[in-house]
Structure formats: structure tokens, C-alpha cells
Amino acid sequence: MNFEYFISRRIRSKKGDSFSRPIIKVSIAGISLGLTVMLISVAILQGFQKQVRDKVAGFGAHIQVTAFDSNNSFEPSPIYLQDVSIEEIADIPGVAGVHPFCLKAGIIKTEQEIHGVVLKGVESSYDWSFFSEKLVSGQLPDLSTDEPSGDVLISSRIARLLGFAPGDDLRMYFIIDNTARGRKFRISGIYDTGLGEFDEMYVFGDSRHIQRLNQWDSAVVSGVEIKLDRFSDIEKITDQIYNTVSYKLNTQTIKQLYPQIFDWIEIQDINVLIILVLMALVSGITVISTLLILILEHTRDIGLLKALGAETGSIRKIFIYATGYIAGYGLLWGNAAALGLIFLQQKTGFIPLPEDSYFVSSVPVTIGLPEILIINLATLAVCLLMMLIPSLVIRFIVPVKALRFE
Known part of the structure; x- marks a missing residue:
């Protein structure tokens, strides 16, 4: 015992x-x-x-490939898709998706209010899984049409501020060569992520509208987003992508893009x-x-x-x-x-x-x-x-x- x-x-x-x-x-x-x-x-x-x-990665993915001379404005210098090697990046273990995007600063105008936003244009293959979870009303934009789709996705903050609802028309103005150009869109859905800094700014639509406004062809975009399976792999995969793309392009992680957060x-x-x-x-x-x-x-x-x-x-x-x-x-x-x-x-x-x-x-x-x-x-x-x-x-x-x- x-x-x-x-x-x-x-x-x-x-x-x-x-x-x-x-x-x-x-x-x-x-x-x-x-x-x-x-x-x-x-x-x-x-x-x-x-x-x-x-949430932050939902807006900007885990890694972005942009031009080296891009400044911190909402309209980065354009890049050519042939310099990115999308297929090679997609084959890297741990990469969940590769999506080109276009950015264009604009102003939403109603009879009583105006609000500055950034139109983020994406392609029909874009991964909407993040926004499908944050959708509060309406539906996601349909970008599979032959012509540039007029559907846009706005945040609940913008909707409350300007009095919009799904199905309403939205008129947005852009400055091109010191001239204001307007485009009419239809609000397909409203999202809410809780990130006020982003919700008040971003409107999602068809990248072909931005390419036409900037007189770009389909092979020119503002950048390429890369989504990963695991956040912990971000540094390792960023180095791999940097060695894959053209010397004219820069590769940045979401941590580098939004260091304050x-x-x-x-x-x-x-x-x-x-x-x-x-x-x-x-x-x-x-x-x-x-x-x-x-x-x-x-x-x-x-x-x-x-x-x-x-x-x-x-x-x-x-x-x-x-x-x-x-x-x-x-x-x-x-x-x-x-x-x-x-x-x-x-x-x-x-x-x-x-x-x-x-x-x-x-x-x-x-x-x-x-x-x-x-x-x-x-x-x-x-x-x-x-x-x-x-x-x-x-x-x-x-x-x-x-x-x-x-």
C-alpha cells in the first residue's frame, strides 16, 4: 500500500x-x-x-500583386496579366484562388446626398464566399453576362446613408481626364461586414466597366489578389509568388497593406x-x-x-x-x-x-x-x-x- x-x-x-x-x-x-x-x-x-x-482578407485577399510604382491612392497603376503568371501561382500549394481586380474612385450622387466610394471591379470567376456570408439583403451581382453587368453590391452603411435598397438604380460619377463621366448601375444586394472603414468605401461590380472607362483592354487590370487556404502560410507563399511574377511587379501581404489593423x-x-x-x-x-x-x-x-x-x-x-x-x-x-x-x-x-x-x-x-x-x-x-x-x-x-x- x-x-x-x-x-x-x-x-x-x-x-x-x-x-x-x-x-x-x-x-x-x-x-x-x-x-x-x-x-x-x-x-x-x-x-x-x-x-x-x-474580414480584412475578405476585401483584399491575403496577397496582392500590383505595379511597383503604385502609390497609396485608390487608382493604382495598371499591370498586364501576362506578367503575373496566374496559372503558375494557382499551382502553388496552399493557394486557394487567384483573381484579377480593377479599382476606380468615384462618387455616388442622389438628389440629396453625395458619397465618395471606390468601385472594385472583379471578374465572373471571383470567389464571393466571403460576401455571401455577409449578405443582408438582395443577391450577389451576376457578372456572367456577355456585356458588362450593371449589378453592384453595396454596404448597408452606404445604403442607410443614401437611402438605397436592393433593386434601386445607382448613379456613379468618375473623373476621366478632368471630365466627369457618369455610369448607371443597379443595386443587386447589400452586405455588412462590420468593418466600417471598408464598408463605407467599397462598391463591388464588373471590372469591364472600369476597363472601358480607363480605355484598357481585357488583359490590363489594377492588380491580382491571391487567397490562401491558411493565413499562417502567408509569408512563405508571398516569397514564392514574388519570385514567380515579373520584376516590374510588387507582391504585398494583407499585413503590409493594412499595418495599422x-x-x-x-x-x-x-x-x-x-x-x-x-x-x-x-x-x-x-x-x-x-x-x-x-x-x-x-x-x-x-x-x-x-x-x-x-x-x-x-x-x-x-x-x-x-x-x-x-x-x-x-x-x-x-x-x-x-x-x-x-x-x-x-x-x-x-x-x-x-x-x-x-x-x-x-x-x-x-x-x-x-x-x-x-x-x-x-x-x-x-x-x-x-x-x-x-x-x-x-x-x-x-x-x-x-x-x-x-
């Missing part, structure tokens, strides 16, 4: 007037709360980063790291306090065991087993509480957020098994290390004095 484990069970299950019993419950609750906070913090961070990354996202990593460190320390200090109380309450028992010949290492094991039980139960309840709340938030979104400030309407949460295991193992490791500190007190307990201890 493992007598250390047997005695530790008696210690932690001791009933009656035991002073340590409520302390054990408080300790379990403290470790549980700390783990819950850590798991939820990581889930919110990962969920938030994924949501914002996916991604820098803001990365700042959140520091906040969560601070929370993780603080919660781990709280759990460790809780374990130290509980173990010291257990040792203090059972000082006479320790003296008796030493008098009977028990080694100091064996006595230390008794209390390490006891606090290991506390840590284990704390982790169990912490996982149950955290994963339950994460699942509930994923399904119901019961915790809302102001979308104008955070780009999402409710707190986004996502966490994988590796993160759960790492946080649990790290918390357990901290608790085990903290156990060793107060357990060293046992070696200084003298049996004669301990047996007289009250």
Missing part, C-alpha cells in the same frame, strides 16, 4: 472542526477561476484575431500574456497558502510520523499528493466552466460588442485542443513547482517540539 497517498486522502477528507477543509475548497475555486480566465482570454484573443483577419491586433497578445502570467501566479500562490495551512494544522502528525521513522521525503509526498488533488480538481472545474462558456458564446453570442469599435457584433471565441493542453499543463507545472517551496518546511520540523505543538 502507498501509505503516503493513503494518509493524504485522510488529510484532505478530514471532517469535523478541520480548519483546512474550507481553505481547500477556496483553493480549488481559486485555481478553477484562474484557469477559466486564462482559457477564455486565449479563446477571445484567437477568435478576435481570426474574425478581423478573415494588424499592429493593433498584435498589441492584444501582450495584454493576454500579462493576464496568463498573473493568473498562473495567483494559482501558484493559492497552492502555497493551502499547503502551508495543511502543514501547520498537521504539525503534530508530522512529528509523530518522524518519530515513527518516516523519512522527510515520504512526509513531503503526503502533502504534495494532497495539494495535487486540489490542483487536479481546480483544473477539472476550470476546464468545465471555461469550455462551457466558450461553447455557449459560440452558439448564442450572448455577450455583445459595439461593432463600430471592435469590428464584430459579439465577443468572438475560438480555441483548439493544443492551446487547451498547453494552458492546463503550464498551470499544473506552476502549481507543482509552487508546492515544493512550502514542503521544504517539513525538514525543519523537530519531532520533540512538534509533539508538544498545540
